[in-house]
Amino acid sequence: MQLETHHIADHNQSRAEAHQRKLSYWTNEVAKAEPIIQKLIDFQIAIPSWALGTGGTRFGRFPGGGEPRSLEEKIADVGLLHALNQASGAISLHIPWDIPSDAQAIQQLAAQHGLRFDAVNSNTFQDQPDQAASYKFGSLQHTDPAVRRQAIEHNIEVIRHGVALGSDALTVWLSDGSCFPGQLNFRKAFDRTLESLEEIYAALPDNWKMFVEYKAFEPNFYSMTVGDWGSSLLYASKLGPKAFTLVDLGHHLPNANIEQIVAILLHEGKLGGFHFNDSKYGDDDLTAGSIKPYQLFLIFNELVDGMDARGLDHARDLGWMIDASHNVKDPLEDLLQSVEAIQLAYAQALLVDRVALEEAREANDVVRAQELLQDAFRTDVRPLVAEARRRAGGALQPLALFRQLNVRGQLIGERGAKTVATGL
Ligand code: PSV
Ligand code: MN
Ligand code: MN
Numbered sequence: 001m002q003l004e005t006h007h008i009a010d011h012n013q014s015r016a017e018a019h020q021r022k023l024s025y026w027t028n029e030v031a032k033a034e035p036i037i038q039k040l041i042d043f044q045i046a047i048p049s050w051a052l053g054t055g056g057t058r059f060g061r062f063p064g065g066g067e068p069r070s071l072e073e074k075i076a077d078v079g080l081l082h083a084l085n086q087a088s089g090a091i092s093l094h095i096p097w098d099i100p101s102d103a104q105a106i107q108q109l110a111a112q113h114g115l116r117f118d119a120v121n122s123n124t125f126q127d128q129p130d131q132a133a134s135y136k137f138g139s140l141q142h143t144d145p146a147v148r149r150q151a152i153e154h155n156i157e158v159i160r161h162g163v164a165l166g167s168d169a170l171t172v173w174l175s176d177g178s179c180f181p182g183q184l185n186f187r188k189a190f191d192r193t194l195e196s197l198e199e200i201y202a203a204l205p206d207n208w209k210m211f212v213e214y215k216a217f218e219p220n221f222y223s224m225t226v227g228d229w230g231s232s233l234l235y236a237s238k239l240g241p242k243a244f245t246l247v248d249l250g251h252h253l254p255n256a257n258i259e260q261i262v263a264i265l266l267h268e269g270k271l272g273g274f275h276f277n278d279s280k281y282g283d284d285d286l287t288a289g290s291i292k293p294y295q296l297f298l299i300f301n302e303l304v305d306g307m308d309a310r311g312l313d314h315a316r317d318l319g320w321m322i323d324a325s326h327n328v329k330d331p332l333e334d335l336l337q338s339v340e341a342i343q344l345a346y347a348q349a350l351l352v353d354r355v356a357l358e359e360a361r362e363a364n365d366v367v368r369a370q371e372l373l374q375d376a377f378r379t380d381v382r383p384l385v386a387e388a389r390r391r392a393g394g395a396l397q398p399l400a401l402f403r404q405l406n407v408r409g410q411l412i413g414e415r416g417a418k419t420v421a422t423g424l
Contacts, residue, residue, distance in 0.1 A: 001076075001410040003083040011401045012390055019396050022383040033384060036350045040388035042315040043346060045276070045339050046090035046118035047078045048323055049098050052332070053420065055285065055325025062327055066411030067419040071098045072109060077332060077411075079113025084401060086394035087339050090118040092321050093165070095158045096128060103164035110165075118169070119211060119273070119319055120162035124151040125175035125219070138176035140196035141189040141225045148196050155200040163205060169272075169319060170204065171246055172197070173213040177220030177227065189225045194238060201239045211246035211272040211319060212236050216253050218283055228252075229261045236270050244272025248323055249299075250283040251275075259298040266306035273319025276342055285324045287334050289341025296341065297377045300349035308354075314346075330408055336398045340385065347381040 012019075026033040052074050053067040068074040074091070081088040091110065093100075100106040110117065124139030132150060137143070139151035159170055176193065178184035201210055214232040215224055226232050229245055236243040245265050252258060265271035278284070278291040289296045307314055322338050325331075353372055360368040386396045395401040402408075 001080065001407055001414060003080060003405070007401065007405060008083070008393065008395050011404065012396050015396045019383065019386060019390070023387055026384055026387075032351065036347055036381075036384055037388045037391065039314060039350060040343055040347060040385060041086075041392045043343065044087055044089040044315065044320070045342055046092045046319070046321040047081060047088050047335055048092045048094070048121075048275075048321060049074045049078075050094050051322060051324050051335060052077045054327055054331060056327050060327075063418070063420055064330055064408070065417035065419065066408055066413075066415050067331075069415060069419050071100060071106060073415065074098065075106070075110050075113060075115065078115055079110075080407065081332060081335055081339070081398075082114055084395050084398035085336060085339055086389055086392035087343060088335070089114055090116050090321075092118040092121065092171075093161070093167075094121040094123060095154075095161055096123060100161060100165060103161070107165055117162065117165040117167040118321060119171045119209075120158050120165070120167050120169070121171045121173065122155045122158040124154055125173070135175075138174075138189070138225070140174055141176040141184075141193045143188075143192075148192060152196050152199045156203045159200075159203055159205070159208070162208075168205075168207055169209040169211060170200070171211040171213055171319075172200070173215065173246075173248075174226050175219050175224075177224035178222050179220050180222050184223060184225075186223065186225075190231075193225050194235060197235055197239055197243075201243060204242055208242060209272060209319075210236075210239065210243045212239075212243060213246040213248055213251070213275070215248065215251035215283065229265065233265065233268070233270055236272075245270050246272050246275065246319070248275035248277070248283075249288075249296075250277050250279040250285055250323075254281070258295065259302045262299055263302040263306055266303065266310070269310070271306075271318060273321060275321055275323030276338065277322065277324045285326060287324060287326075287329070287341065288322060288338040289345060290337070293341065293345065294377060296345040297348050298373070300345040301352055301373065301376075304346075304349040304352070305354065332407065333399060333402060336402060340398075343385045343388075344381055347384050348376045348379060351376040351379055351381065 054061055054063045068077050078091045124135055127134050133147040140148055142148050204210055212232045212235050214226045214228055216227050232245040236245050276288040278286045278288055280291050357372045390396055
């Protein structure tokens with residue numbers, strides 16, 4: 001399935017009048033519109049290769065058909081998303097779910113779609129058929145040095161794959177931990193994990209970053225060895241300047257104040273990036289902004305504020321990625337929704353009157369501070385996001401065009417109705 005330029009042009013033409021009407025409020029009334037549109041054009045959100053197929057749960061999986069059967073088809077899917085929204089210009093691979101047999105050819109294919117390779121992810125949470133030792137009792141924390149060695153070598157191998165593809169970051173998420181009190185010596189597990197991470201860190205090329213992703217629970221349910229932002233920050237600080245904490249929105253205990261975590265990590269220069277998703281109960285991996293859009297806005301409010309304070313480039317200095325996977329939606333439609341939700345939260349955060357907010361805070365004017373934030377959050381910025389897409393060459397309404405062109409039907413025609421994407 002190839003999206004032609006006339007598909008986008010025809011679609012935009014048919015919606016031009018309605019779009020201009022909605023946009024006119026912005027162009028007439030708000031001086032901020034132009035810089036916000038430009039920032040939105042620059043802002044790209046990486047798509048995880050494993051979100052392109054139906055994720056399923058442990059109770060079953062309901063694939064919708066036309067799922068990508070190879071890395072090439074995953075790249076084609078992200079290429080489709082990017083052609084539609086011009087905001088998904090990167091793909092994040094998970095090794096060994098995605099093994100590039102010919103890195104140069106894969107890189108060329110990605111470039112044809114306007115894509116680059118975002119952080120590469122290692123996997124020491126599943127046993128692979130050809131692997132000597134088991135990760136049942138952990139990987140980098142394991143009591144047996146042979147298991148730790150295998151996990152270290154795997155991470156170094158993932159870096160090699162990433163180098164060949166032009167990626168510049170490694171995300172390490174560990175399922176290591178324990179399921180029952182008494183099972184694990186916490187201090188030994190911490191030291192062993194740190195030592196293992198140090199070896200992986202030493203293998204990073206100069207321009208690379210390492211993201212240490214934390215998670216409070218699952219698959220270990222009593223303790224996780226990188227269980228919260230405190231332990232991730234400890235590892236990242238001990239490892240050195242190339243190591244950072246990665247925040248996955250679904251990896252916190254209920255009601256955690258994620259925006260405050262983000263503010264402090266950013267302030268300390270240790271925030272590496274994000275896995276965007278949304279959750280009601282746990283690591284639900286639901287569509288970004290589908291459950292708690294205000295929280296997403298508050299996170300972006302801290303990001304914009306903190307990045308500006310540190311003189312950071314919004315688009316380039318942090319890793320922006322989605323981490324989602326579920327059972328009931330077309331994965332491509334879902335990713336279009338997630339990207340849009342992230343863009344909306346970002347645009348709203350850019351609208352916040354920061355001078356007035358600081359004045360209100362200094363004067364302890366709680367009501368005014370809340371009004372300022374909610375004023376931005378309750379502003380309909382959809383025309384701005386649509387305009388950014390249009391100017392970048394994307395569709396005014398990507399989801400509508402996806403359906404109008406029957407993209408899923410065409411993918412099923414090409415790939416079959418019973419395809420299963422590799423991954424979880
Ligand atoms: C773990 O729950 C996680 O969020 C990590 O980022 C993994 O790499 C990914 O999900 C696997 O689906
Ligand atoms: Mn994640
Ligand atoms: Mn997760």
